[in-house]
Amino acid sequence: MAGSPLVHARGLVKEFGRLVAVDGIDFDVQRGEAFGFLGPNGAGKTSTMRIVGCISPPTAGTLRVLDLDPVADGARIRAKLGVVPQQDTLDSELTVRENILIYGRYFGLARADLREKAAQLLDFVQLSERADDPVEPLSGGMKRRLTIARSLVNDPQVLLLDEPTTGLDPQARHLVWDRLFRLKQQGASLILTTHYMDEAEQLCDRLVVMDNGKIVAEGSPLELIRRYSTREVVELRFADRPPEPAELRVDGLVDRIESLPDRILIYTEDGDHVATALHERGLETSSVLVRRSTLEDVFLHLTGRSLVD
Amino acid sequence: MELAARSYEFWLVRYRRVWRGSVATSVVNPVFYLAALGIGLGTLVNHSASRPGHVSYVDFVAPGLLAAAAMQTAAGEASFPILAAIKWTRQYQAMLATPLGIRDIFLGHQLFIVTRVLISSAIYLAVIAAFGTIHSPLGVLALPACVLLGAAFGTAIAAYTTGVAHEGNEFNALFRFGIVPMFLFSGTFFPVSRLPVPLDWIALATPLWHGVALCRDLTLGRGTLLADLGHAGYLTVWTLVGGALAYRFYRRRLVK
Numbered sequence: 356m357a358g359s360p361l362v363h364a365r366g367l368v369k370e371f372g373r374l375v376a377v378d379g380i381d382f383d384v385q386r387g388e389a390f391g392f393l394g395p396n397g398a399g400k401t402s403t404m405r406i407v408g409c410i411s412p413p414t415a416g417t418l419r420v421l422d423l424d425p426v427a428d429g430a431r432i433r434a435k436l437g438v439v440p441q442q443d444t445l446d447s448e449l450t451v452r453e454n455i456l457i458y459g460r461y462f463g464l465a466r467a468d469l470r471e472k473a474a475q476l477l478d479f480v481q482l483s484e485r486a487d488d489p490v491e492p493l494s495g496g497m498k499r500r501l502t503i504a505r506s507l508v509n510d511p512q513v514l515l516l517d518e519p520t521t522g523l524d525p526q527a528r529h530l531v532w533d534r535l536f537r538l539k540q541q542g543a544s545l546i547l548t549t550h551y552m553d554e555a556e557q558l559c560d561r562l563v564v565m566d567n568g569k570i571v572a573e574g575s576p577l578e579l580i581r582r583y584s585t586r587e588v589v590e591l592r593f594a595d596r597p598p599e600p601a602e603l604r605v606d607g608l609v610d611r612i613e614s615l616p617d618r619i620l621i622y623t624e625d626g627d628h629v630a631t632a633l634h635e636r637g638l639e640t641s642s643v644l645v646r647r648s649t650l651e652d653v654f655l656h657l658t659g660r661s662l663v664d
Numbered sequence: 665m666e667l668a669a670r671s672y673e674f675w676l677v678r679y680r681r682v683w684r685g686s687v688a689t690s691v692v693n694p695v696f697y698l699a700a701l702g703i704g705l706g707t708l709v710n711h712s713a714s715r716p717g718h719v720s721y722v723d724f725v726a727p728g729l730l731a732a733a734a735m736q737t738a739a740g741e742a743s744f745p746i747l748a749a750i751k752w753t754r755q756y757q758a759m760l761a762t763p764l765g766i767r768d769i770f771l772g773h774q775l776f777i778v779t780r781v782l783i784s785s786a787i788y789l790a791v792i793a794a795f796g797t798i799h800s801p802l803g804v805l806a807l808p809a810c811v812l813l814g815a816a817f818g819t820a821i822a823a824y825t826t827g828v829a830h831e832g833n834e835f836n837a838l839f840r841f842g843i844v845p846m847f848l849f850s851g852t853f854f855p856v857s858r859l860p861v862p863l864d865w866i867a868l869a870t871p872l873w874h875g876v877a878l879c880r881d882l883t884l885g886r887g888t889l890l891a892d893l894g895h896a897g898y899l900t901v902w903t904l905v906g907g908a909l910a911y912r913f914y915r916r917r918l919v920k
């Protein structure tokens with residue numbers, strides 16, 4: 356089966372009554388790849404993940420997951436997936452270990468094997484010390500790690516992660532990223548959603564940008580930045596009223612200017628040059644920042660809105 | 665069925681954490697009720713000219729309480745825990761991401777509810793036996809009768825929970841206008857013939873009355889086979905209809 360994609364979707368649609376959550380999307384996920392859905396709230400990421408996870412039936416479209424048909428073979432597909440839902444579904448009254456054991460039982464795994472497996476997984480996500488504590492008092496980051504450990508109990512061929520680090524502090528996020536990165540190195544295929552551009556850049560080999568149920572762009576993070584943005588960005592903030600964008604044109608060097616409520620972004624290949632030129636013109640700013648373009652800029656360019664509002 | 669057993673196991677694991685308290689309650693409850701009603705109230709009733717069922721009051725009320733307790737256990741397990749599994753603890757969602765399907769989730773939970781009824785009814789039956797209220801070897805069959813009654817309520821209330829309940833306050837109406845009146849008026853404490861028309865007809869249509877009548881026939885050893893098969897058949901119909909409805913509502917609720 357080498358070469359056939361893990362997930363193959365064409366014209367996928369999900370409607371909730373009159374609301375179109377997923378509006379005819381096409382994508383393929385290849386084996387061993389980390390594939391991301393990047394998009395703002397309500398873009399349709401979770402709806403898509405639930406369809407791929409064979410939890411929610413699509414309203415229309417073609418879908419193959421692991422070369423099987425989700426409608427006919429949902430249970431067989433789910434047996435090979437690991438799911439980290441956006442909202443945790445841990446049982447807070449059971450212990451950390453029990454949560455993994457019972458979840459493994461849902462997959463029909465033998466109790467004896469599960470004991471060992473649970474210990475390994477808890478070690479992997481650094482929760483061994485909490486193994487016999489109830490889940491209830493765990494921190495958000497610990498619960499997320501436990502959910503990830505739990506999703507690995509059946510040695511899944513694909514891991515579906517819906518916003519794996521939303522709501523975590525930076526340290527907790529880095530720990531999760533590190534574990535996901537290791538899984539990737541071990542050859543796991545990851546499909547994840549996020550509205551953090553840094554997460555998408557760190558983890559995804561390839562991603563699609565979703566907005567309003569549609570895919571508006573597709574590529575590797577670098578490709579997307581090259582295609583839809585410039586190399587660098589100058590961010591200007593102003594104490595008083597900002598100047599008209601036209602006044603900020605530094606001839607031949609400025610590709611595009613975006614005015615946001617709190618700042619102005621100047622897209623250019625040479626940020627330092629533009630910043631210096633503006634300074635020489637005597638422009639009064641409260642701060643000037645020259646940075647590299649990110650997926651945030653790609654999103655802004657594609658949709659006219661920022662990703663995290 | 666093998667898949668349903670996996671979701672059943674979840675509920676057992678959960679029950680393992682609370683079984684001691686639950687068993688203690690199952691012992692204490694019947695002791696209190698029998699002491700108060702059988703011995704306390706019974707001494708008054710036994711002097712009356714029209715003793716219900718022409719037996720001592722404790723003998724009359726014990727099988728009624730047994731059946732009513734089975735109803736209450738099933739109602740408790742099929743109300744909040746199901747709603748919680750749908751929307752608060754979201755255990756059903758966890759299961760749905762695994763090979764388990766709606767049918768397995770539904771059947772596994774029903775199996776557990778019936779197990780809970782089996783455990784608490786067995787204890788109840790032992791207690792009423794200790795009070796000397798079982799007058800026939802057929803009395804042991806009151807246990808499967810309770811399980812059947814539990815299944816009738818477990819499925820019907822699961823249908824109510826999955827079809828109607830969203831916030832949990834819907835259960836107030838269920839208990840206030842369903843469970844409590846049934847407990848009081850479906851033959852548990854006095855024969856439904858004492859009720860005015862048409863309330864007696866309504867009482868006769870409740871599944872609890874059939875459960876009470878069946879248990880009473882069995883513990884007193886005096887029913888006719890035909891009547892008792894009728895009661896069991898009626899409860900089976902409730903179970904099947906409730907189960908079919910509940911399964912439909914489970915689907916509608918969980919497949920989004």
Ligand SMILES: Nc1ncnc2c1ncn2[C@@H]1O[C@H](COP(=O)(O)OP(=O)(O)OP(=O)(O)O)[C@@H](O)[C@H]1O
Pocket residue numbers: 371374375376394395396397398399400401402403441550920
């Ligand atoms: N079960 C449902 N019933 C009705 N509408 C729904 C349901 N699930 C999602 N929607 C709607 O579908 C749209 C897409 O939602 P979805 O959860 O897929 O977005 P998302 O990209 O995951 O957003 P977020 O970043 O907030 O998680 C939203 O408008 C949402 O309200």
Ligand SMILES: [Mg+2]
Pocket residue numbers: 400401402441517
């Ligand atoms: Mg989402």
